[in-house]
Amino acid sequence: MEAVLSVEDLWKSYATRPGGPRRQALSGLGFSVPRNSVVGLLGPNGAGKTTTLKCVMGLARPDSGSIRIFGRDGGAVEARRKVGFLPEQPYFDLYLTPRKLLLYYGRLAGMEASAARPRISYLLNLVGMEDEADITMDKFSKGMLQRIGLAQALLAEPELLILDEPSSGLDPLGKLQVRDMLKSLSSGGTTILLSSHQLSEIEEICDRVIIIHKGREVASGALAELLEEEGECEVLLGKPVPESMATIPPTASWAEGGEGKRLLVPRDDLNAALASLLEAGASIAEVRSRRLSLEEFFVRRIGKQGWEVEG
Amino acid sequence: MNAVSAFAWSVLQDALHRKVFYAILAFSVLLMLLIPMLPSASVGVQVDLLREAALGLTSIMAFLLAVILASTIIPAELGRRTIYNTLSRPVRRWQYYLGKYIGIMVVVAFALFVSLAVLLVMVGAKFGVFNPGLAKAVFTIFLEATVLAAVAMLASVRFSPLVCVLFTGLFYVVCHVKGDFLYRAMTDSGNHALLRGVSGFLYYLLPNLERMNINETVAHSERVFRVGAGELALLAAIALIFSCIFLYLGAWLFERRDL
Numbered sequence: 001m002e003a004v005l006s007v008e009d010l011w012k013s014y015a016t017r018p019g020g021p022r023r024q025a026l027s028g029l030g031f032s033v034p035r036n037s038v039v040g041l042l043g044p045n046g047a048g049k050t051t052t053l054k055c056v057m058g059l060a061r062p063d064s065g066s067i068r069i070f071g072r073d074g075g076a077v078e079a080r081r082k083v084g085f086l087p088e089q090p091y092f093d094l095y096l097t098p099r100k101l102l103l104y105y106g107r108l109a110g111m112e113a114s115a116a117r118p119r120i121s122y123l124l125n126l127v128g129m130e131d132e133a134d135i136t137m138d139k140f141s142k143g144m145l146q147r148i149g150l151a152q153a154l155l156a157e158p159e160l161l162i163l164d165e166p167s168s169g170l171d172p173l174g175k176l177q178v179r180d181m182l183k184s185l186s187s188g189g190t191t192i193l194l195s196s197h198q199l200s201e202i203e204e205i206c207d208r209v210i211i212i213h214k215g216r217e218v219a220s221g222a223l224a225e226l227l228e229e230e231g232e233c234e235v236l237l238g239k240p241v242p243e244s245m246a247t248i249p250p251t252a253s254w255a256e257g258g259e260g261k262r263l264l265v266p267r268d269d270l271n272a273a274l275a276s277l278l279e280a281g282a283s284i285a286e287v288r289s290r291r292l293s294l295e296e297f298f299v300r301r302i303g304k305q306g307w308e309v310e311g
Numbered sequence: 312m313n314a315v316s317a318f319a320w321s322v323l324q325d326a327l328h329r330k331v332f333y334a335i336l337a338f339s340v341l342l343m344l345l346i347p348m349l350p351s352a353s354v355g356v357q358v359d360l361l362r363e364a365a366l367g368l369t370s371i372m373a374f375l376l377a378v379i380l381a382s383t384i385i386p387a388e389l390g391r392r393t394i395y396n397t398l399s400r401p402v403r404r405w406q407y408y409l410g411k412y413i414g415i416m417v418v419v420a421f422a423l424f425v426s427l428a429v430l431l432v433m434v435g436a437k438f439g440v441f442n443p444g445l446a447k448a449v450f451t452i453f454l455e456a457t458v459l460a461a462v463a464m465l466a467s468v469r470f471s472p473l474v475c476v477l478f479t480g481l482f483y484v485v486c487h488v489k490g491d492f493l494y495r496a497m498t499d500s501g502n503h504a505l506l507r508g509v510s511g512f513l514y515y516l517l518p519n520l521e522r523m524n525i526n527e528t529v530a531h532s533e534r535v536f537r538v539g540a541g542e543l544a545l546l547a548a549i550a551l552i553f554s555c556i557f558l559y560l561g562a563w564l565f566e567r568r569d570l
Binding site: 085105107 | 313314317318320321324325328391392393395396397398399400401402403567569570
């Protein structure tokens, strides 16, 4: 599948203070975003998500590595012509009205005012801000500013949309609207790269994920496949055996629930676990395949330490 | 050029919503209007004194405005993070940098125009004299402001607004005393070689801003020296060259800066 964005061996470090030691933010990060996909960029705080997006958008200069957008060098202005970007917690000049702000951004994107005006009206309607279009933004709530942020990202009808925490500050209804909007954009052919802490949002919207930790990719691929591959099996016993009698693989664990005692075992170790149970005299009532949730997958890949940082 | 003009427009909008712009302009106009109330010298030189004091005030107002705007625009946009929304668009960083600079100079030009209008009306009303020659002094004030704004903006790429203002203030002082103080320090054989070297380096490197100060000459109706079009063109060329050098350095640094 053609990649609209490809990042290869990206390294980036920051000085913690002038002349002080440097902190490694990205360490050889690489990933690609296929056309017409919705890709979630995940990672605990400090993993390098925002730095990655800043490098992609030309706001930060990588130490080394390559970024290509629509086949062009990421630093080129032309590469950004078909990209819409929503930074984390977008800020605007609050003395402007949303309409004036979007007209200004339209000029920067090379749009004629005559072409920009109807587009702006459409977008303000799309994000539910048409009634506030001509009010200065100094009295807007965080959620209202976030909606304006989404509108500005969509202004130039981007083919690639890069969103950093798009649901931040939105109320539950607003979050739902954003999800519906992103689904609708995706079905219309827009490629989306989405960074979010809200795993349920990623799981619902994205068809692919990239998980990064300490500036490196730790997992990437089609979401369904990843969750399926890492899934586990649930073994329900007809006749329980004492735990001590069955030498189960170290990766397996016992769980209690409504259906009695169950053994949870990774798919790869299922045969060994079953053999061990049968040898110990247990009878197997049922073996079920269980797909991981994204949260479980994330915790497994990042590890307990990373999750605690996140929480 | 569309992006450059859009950035310039944004500075104008920003300045018109900043209290500091109105405060500096209003304060300078108010002080100008108070000049006639100062204890008068001999009647014959009253108009000269008024013109000189008003031009001095105009200079301070223009330089303050230029330096404050140039020192704060980039740090403020970085602090507010509004810069992410603008520079993630298909624009080049030099376009942003140049557009902001042009916007600052448009604001300064507007403030100078208001000052000149007030000055002309005041001189006309009090002494019945129409003195269009004052425009020459206001023009050279503008030229000097272009250089100071370029220096302040260059510093603002790396430093905080306060450091930029102090740095530009130092630059202003050194560039005004270079013809006298630096020249003497450079040529005095009694000085340490290092001092002579540094003085010489700065003497040849920095612009002579004192040359752009024609306030006194114009205030005294150019009775001693006449400031002709050739001199104004030369001053404009000097200001343009130095502004371009500082703008180029600033844009180069800004291009390499992480946001």
